[in-house]
Amino acid sequence: MKQQKFRFEPSHDERARQGYVGAIKGYTNMVVQTDLERTIEGKVLPLAKAATAKQTLTRKDIATLSSALPLYALWSNLTFYSQDMLFKTVGDTVKRTKKDQESIAQTLTSRANKKGSLSLDEHLKISPPISQIEIHRMPGGYVSETDPEDLTAGRLYSGTIEIYRNAKAMGDGSQAGSDAIGQFTAKTVKSYFPELAPRRILDLGCGTGEQTIAFKRAFPDAEVHGLDAAGPLLKFAHAWAESEGAPLHFKQANAQATGYEAGSFDLIVSHILFHETSRTVMPKVMKEAFRLLAPGGVFLNLDVPYQPEVTPLPRQITNHWQVINNGEPFWTGFAESKLPPILAKAGFESEQIFHNYEQFGAGQYLVFGGRK
Amino acid sequence: MKTPPRLEKQYFFDDTFVDVFLNVVAELTTELGVVKERLDTVERVLDENGVSMRDLIEQYQPDRNALIERTQARMKLVQTILDPFREHFSTMSDKSD
Numbered sequence: 360m361k362q363q364k365f366r367f368e369p370s371h372d373e374r375a376r377q378g379y380v381g382a383i384k385g386y387t388n389m390v391v392q393t394d395l396e397r398t399i400e401g402k403v404l405p406l407a408k409a410a411t412a413k414q415t416l417t418r419k420d421i422a423t424l425s426s427a428l429p430l431y432a433l434w435s436n437l438t439f440y441s442q443d444m445l446f447k448t449v450g451d452t453v454k455r456t457k458k459d460q461e462s463i464a465q466t467l468t469s470r471a472n473k474k475g476s477l478s479l480d481e482h483l484k485i486s487p488p489i490s491q492i493e494i495h496r497m498p499g500g501y502v503s504e505t506d507p508e509d510l511t512a513g514r515l516y517s518g519t520i521e522i523y524r525n526a527k528a529m530g531d532g533s534q535a536g537s538d539a540i541g542q543f544t545a546k547t548v549k550s551y552f553p554e555l556a557p558r559r560i561l562d563l564g565c566g567t568g569e570q571t572i573a574f575k576r577a578f579p580d581a582e583v584h585g586l587d588a589a590g591p592l593l594k595f596a597h598a599w600a601e602s603e604g605a606p607l608h609f610k611q612a613n614a615q616a617t618g619y620e621a622g623s624f625d626l627i628v629s630h631i632l633f634h635e636t637s638r639t640v641m642p643k644v645m646k647e648a649f650r651l652l653a654p655g656g657v658f659l660n661l662d663v664p665y666q667p668e669v670t671p672l673p674r675q676i677t678n679h680w681q682v683i684n685n686g687e688p689f690w691t692g693f694a695e696s697k698l699p700p701i702l703a704k705a706g707f708e709s710e711q712i713f714h715n716y717e718q719f720g721a722g723q724y725l726v727f728g729g730r731k
Numbered sequence: 732m733k734t735p736p737r738l739e740k741q742y743f744f745d746d747t748f749v750d751v752f753l754n755v756v757a758e759l760t761t762e763l764g765v766v767k768e769r770l771d772t773v774e775r776v777l778d779e780n781g782v783s784m785r786d787l788i789e790q791y792q793p794d795r796n797a798l799i800e801r802t803q804a805r806m807k808l809v810q811t812i813l814d815p816f817r818e819h820f821s822t823m824s825d826k827s828d
Contacts (some may be wrong), residue, residue, distance in 0.1 A: 369787045382805035383813070389809065391817050398824045430824040433816055532802075 363631045365602035367518045367535040369452040376448045380441060384526035387437040389476055390666045395434045396673035399425045404672065422676045432695045434677070439684055440494050449518040453511055461508050462599035472615070474606035477597040478592050483611055486640070489589060494635065495523070496686045501566075501589040513595020523620060531720035534598070541573025543659050543719050544628050547579070551713065552657055557581045557625035561651065563590075563614050564632035568596025572605045574628065581626075585609045586617055615643040622653045629660045634693035641696065645705035652731040657704065658707070659728040664716055665694040666725065667703075748819065759812065 369377060392652070403424045407416050425431050466721045467473070485502050493500045501512055501698075517535055524530035524540075533539045541562075548555065557578055562571040564584030575583045585607055587593050593609045600607040612618050614632075627648045633641055665678050678694070681687040702712045707729030712726040742750045777784040793801065 371791065378801060378805050379809070382802070382809040386809045386813060387804060390814070394817060394821050395824075399819065402825065428824040428827065429820040430817070433820040532798075548821070 365460060365463045365468075365598045367452065367514065368456050368460070369449075369518075370455070373448060373452045373455075377445075377452075377518075380448055381445045381522045383437065384441045384445065384523070385528075386432065387441060388527055388720050391430070391434045391437060392677055394618040395425075395428070395430045395715070396671070396677065398425075398428060398430055399673035399676060400671070403428070409467065416672075418672065418675050418679060421672055422679060425673075425676050435680065435684065438680070441683060445514065445519050445522060446496070446498055449515060449522075453514045453518060457511070458515065460701055463508055463602070464594075465508060467597050467601040467709075471602075474599050474604065475597065476608045477593060478608075479593065480608045480611045481590070483588060483590075483613065485588055486613070489635070492686050492688065494686045501592055504591045509591065509600065510595050512591040513567045513591070515600070516592065517569065517595065520567075525720075528721040529542055529719075529724070530722075536569055536575070538569050540630055540661065540719070541570030542577065543717075543724075544570070544630060545573050545577035547661075547717060548626060548628070548657060548659055551659070552730070555626065555655075555657055557656075559624045560584065560626045560628070561586060561617075561619070561624045563627060563629040563648065564635070565596060565609070566592045568593070568599055568607065568609065571596065571607055571609075571632050572600060572603055573606060574626075578612050578626075583607050584619075584624075586612055587617045588613055615647055617641060617647055617651065619651055621650050624651045624655075625653050625656045627651060627656070627658045629662075631662055633660060634663050634690050636693070637689050638692050638696060641693070642701050642704060645702055646687070649706035649731060650730075654731055655707060656731045657728065658702075658731070659726065661724045661726055663690070663725070664723050664725045665690070667695060669716065698727050700729070705729075707731065751815075752817075755812070755815070 362670075372375070374726070387512060399421065401638050403421060404416075407421060407424055420424050433470070445553060468477070489501050497512075497515055499512060499515075501516070503512060505511070521530055521533050521537055525532055558581055560574045560581045560583045562568075562574060562583070562585045565571045565587050566589065568585050570584040571583060574581065583606075585593070585596055586609070587596075588611065590611050593611050597609050610617075614636075633644070645658075652658060665675070669673060676695075679691050682690050699712045699714050703709050711731070712727075712729040714722045714725070717726045744750050774784045774788075
């Protein structure tokens with residue numbers, strides 16, 4: 360009997376609704392936000408400069424003034440409500456297909472001849488923010504489950520992320536379950552380090568694991584591991600990888616103390632992980648990555664390109680809104696962190712550290728890391 | 732015979748925007764109902780003629796071209812409906828102190 364696929368299966372109308380929510384988000388991000396940023400640039404900045412003796416205005420000063428604009432209220436309303444709509448419509452699919460999909464996942468992950476593995480640590484202490492807030496306002500957050508078979512958190516994340524990314528002009532038009540971002544990271548690794556032939560690869564903060572699969576595809580001879588603190592997301596990742604026929608090994612652990620042997624990886628990657636870490640946690644994760652790398656090993660991370668030196672002030676205002684209203688507590692802290700010194704402190708030699716912007720789809724990502 | 736004059740548009744909320752907004756919601760509700768009913772008619776007519784349209788719709792997989800056209804059509808509709816709000820608030824923002 361042909362093995363059924365574990366996948367995201369919206370009905371015709373759910374798919375159409377998800378498409379429209381994506382369009383509303385895209386319109387809000389591209390048309391309304393552009394108009395808002397134009398207004399901040401053309402109206403708020405000159406007024407603020409005239410009114411203050413301070414040479415440089417802080418982001419906070421401008422944010423306060425901008426929040427009085429009626430256009431700011433419209434943009435906020437649309438951004439906030441479209442996020443609710445996104446989770447509601449993807450949630451409909453997740454709920455409607457829950458029984459069937461969880462049964463397929465169960466079958467795939469309990470087979471004697473399965474290809475990969477999953478190691479959970481139910482005693483792992485989940486640190487903030489993921490234990491305390493709903494990241495991106497995803498209902499239930501990343502770590503809640505109603506029972507051990509409950510895959511709602513992973514399915515909700517996986518069903519929404521590409522819609523979100525595409526509407527932010529941070530995607531390439533991919534559908535749910537795509538490994539396009541992982542493929543892009545793997546391609547970036549190959550272009551930066553053409554001679555690298557990794558035997559063991561680790562995807563840090565792999566979450567639902569779709570991107571982890573890209574590394575097995577890009578480096579078929581390597582043993583590929585994924586690590587995350589969120590058990591429910593890893594259960595999804597394991598089932599997804601098995602469904603895709605990819606032999607991946609997932610482990611629930613903290614990225615600051617992974618429990619792997621020193622020098623046991625040749626390539627460590629992450630995708631949009633570090634903007635979810637605090638300024639205290641970030642250096643510890645980098646230090647752990649350095650410890651895990653074998654000599655000559657590469658640490659390469661993809662993250663949001665919102666550093667102040669490349670982000671106009673109006674865009675910093677709309678970005679900071681996400682911190683307050685979209686469950687992104689560390690977004691601004693990450694953007695304002697100087698990453699190369701933190702990498703150097705973690706052990707990377709300064710001439711081996713990189714920090715670049717790379718084009719992907721309609722947008723760009725920050726690519727940073729180092730070679731041991 | 733001369734047509735009697737029309738009463739000009741009335742606003743009932745202190746914030747006239749609420750009136751505008753509710754008008755848009757009423758228009759949208761009506762248009763959505765028209766589309767739903769037309770689709771229901773298509774399905775019923777085809778069913779009566781031996782084509783199980785509901786199943787075919789669920790099985791339908793748009794090709795790349797259809798996906799691109801739909802993405803463009805969605806953006807166009809969203810922009811048509813929401814842009815009056817953006818224009819309204821954009822003008823207000825430019826005028827505000």
